[in-house]
Amino acid sequence: MSATLRLTVRERAGARCEYCRLPDLVPHLMRFHLEHIRARRHQGSNSLNNLAWACARCNERKGTNLSGVDPDTNRVVRIFNPRRDAWGRHFAMDGLRIRGATATGRATAWLLEFNSEERLKLRQGLRKLGLF
């Protein structure tokens, strides 16, 4: 995909991961990817409305998944779609933790491991620098 498309998606995302909100200002800490919301394997296109700016961790954890399991109810639900869903409706910050506020939010937070020890340490470091 073109460098222009990459820049367009990054700018639209405000230079943050559209899933965990990690800023991409420290590239040696975390690589960022153009992520297919609906994977190519599931007939997802390369169009702007199917692309998201995602940190390497979110991209790896999401993989080709379109759904996940809500840990509160054990039900299969669709996961967060940055083109269709408002982040603030599905997630809330709780200190350094990202809490799922809906079934979709909880399933996504669990699947993408938003609150792993590694990510909490990274957010803590960025917060100290005023970057998160």
Ligand SMILES: [Zn+2]
């Ligand atoms: Zn992320």
